[in-house]
Amino acid sequence: MTASTQQLSLAPLHIPCLAVVGVGLIGGSLALALKAAGVVGEIVGIDLDAENLATAQRLGVIDRISGPEGVAAADVVCLTVPVQAMAAAAAGVIPHMRPGAVLTDGGSVKGAVLRELEPLLSSNIQFVPGHPIAGTECSGAEAAFATLYQGKRCILTPVTETDPTALDLVTRMWQAAGSEVVLMEVEKHDRILAAISHLPHMVAYSLVNAVSNYDRYEENILNYSAGGFRDFTRIASSDPVMWRDIAMTNRDALLEMIELFERFLGELKADIAQGDGERLQEFFLRSKSSRDAIL
C-alpha cells in the first residue's frame, strides 16, 4: 500500500507551527525542507544541547528556541532524537501538547519506539510513527540541508490506533519535504532496515576496526586506502550514539542479518581457502548482478 491511496485531503498543506524535538541532521533537514516548500509557518526547536540549538537558530534551521513547553503552540511535533532517547523526549513534551495535535517521529527502529511511546500516549494525541530513509554520516544541526529528502523514501508504520487524518497530514508533510511515502508494517520495517541499513553499518564499523588494528607494520595502513575503501567505510563515521541505540533496539532482526552475512562470508572464505576459482567467480558475478540492478 503506498500513500497515494490515502487522499483524504486535497487542500494545500499548511502547518502553522511545527515543533522539532532534536534538531540534528534529520529534524533540521525536515525543518529546512518544509520551509523551502513554503508549507510551514513557525518552527520551534527543542534540544537538550543548547549549543546545537544556538547553531540551528543562527543557521536559520529553526525560528525559535524553546524548552519542552514550546510544543504547546505546535500543530505537529516531530521527535527526531536517537531511538533510546525517544521515551524521555516524548515524556517531556506530551504533557504540553494541545489536544488534537499530531505527534510523529523519525526513529530508525519502529517496534521499540512504539513500545516505549504507547504508555505515554493519550487519545488527545495523534501519533504517526515514521522513518525517513535518508541521512549522511554527519550529525548535528549544522549537518542539516533542505534537499536531504529529495527523491528518498519515507516509511510510515501506522498501527490500528493511528488516526487516518493524522496519517494523511504526516504523509503530506514528508511529500512536501521531497519524499516518496511508503506505508509498511512495523515488523517488516524493522527487518528490512536491519538488512539494508543496520547490517551494512555494523559491517563497516567492524571492518574499520579490524583494519585499524592490523598491527603487522608500524605505520597506519589506513593511509594507503584509496577511493574504494573511503566510500566503503564512509558510514563508519556515523553517530555512535544513534547506532548504539539502533543496535540495542533492533537486536533480533540485526542478529539474524549478521548471521546470514556470516554464512555468506564463510562460504566465500571456504572457496578462497580451497582455491575454487569457478565458485569464486560465480559468487562475485551473482553479487555484481544484484548490485548493478539497483544502480
Add this chain to the structure above:
Amino acid sequence: MTASTQQLSLAPLHIPCLAVVGVGLIGGSLALALKAAGVVGEIVGIDLDAENLATAQRLGVIDRISGPEGVAAADVVCLTVPVQAMAAAAAGVIPHMRPGAVLTDGGSVKGAVLRELEPLLSSNIQFVPGHPIAGTECSGAEAAFATLYQGKRCILTPVTETDPTALDLVTRMWQAAGSEVVLMEVEKHDRILAAISHLPHMVAYSLVNAVSNYDRYEENILNYSAGGFRDFTRIASSDPVMWRDIAMTNRDALLEMIELFERFLGELKADIAQGDGERLQEFFLRSKSSRDAIL
C-alpha cells in the same frame, strides 16, 4: 623509501612507443594519462578481446591495434590484465620484445605475478613490478579516463634483480600519469592490499549476496536501499574475473584479514546479543575516530 630519493634521470620523460597489453580501465587510463601529459609517442594496444580493442581505438585510448608481436616496437610494455592472465600475456609478448626494453605490470597481487613471470624473464628484459592504487567499479576500455591516477598512489615493488634505470623510468611514467610513486617490499604490498582493498571487496560481495538472499518478503528488499547502501556496495560491482584472480593469488594474506574481520564482527555481535550499550558505543566511536582521520 619514496621514489623521490631515486633521481637517476633529470631529462624530461619521453617514451617513443608504449605497448599496453590488456586495454581495460587500468591500462587504458594509463595510456590516456600519458598522452595527456605529452610524454608518449605511439601507443600500441594488445588485447584478447577484439571488440574491446576496437572500442579502445575508436575512443582514442590507443593509436594502433596489434597482436603480441606489436611489442617489438615498444620501449615500455605494460601488462594490465587480471593477475591469473599475467603469465600467459607475458609468455605471449616477451619473445617479441627488443633487448633492453622495459616490462612492467599493474597487477593487484605482486607475489603471484613475480613468481609466475620470473621463469619467463631473461637478462634482456628489464621487469619492474607495479600496482597503481586506483580504480573504479567499471571495467573495459570504455571505462578508461585520463585522470584516474591523479593524486593516487602507485606502489612499485622492485626486487634485487630490478634494474635501477628501468625502475627510474617506470617511476617517472607513473608520476607523469599523476601518481605519487611509493616503493615497497612485495610481501608488505600484498598484506596491506589484502587489508585495505581485498578484504573490503570480499565483505561487499558477501553483503550484497546476503541481503539479496534475504527471502522473508516476496519483494526485492534491495529496492529500499538508500545512498549509504549504494555507496557501501559500489565495489561489489567490480569485475568478477579480476577479483577471482586476486582471491586465488593472495589467499593467505586475505584469509588472515577475513579472520581478523570475523573476530571484530563477532565481538560486535556478542555486544549486541548482550545489549551492552557502553561497549557498543565504544566500538562505534573507535571506528568513527579511525575513519574520520582518513577523510
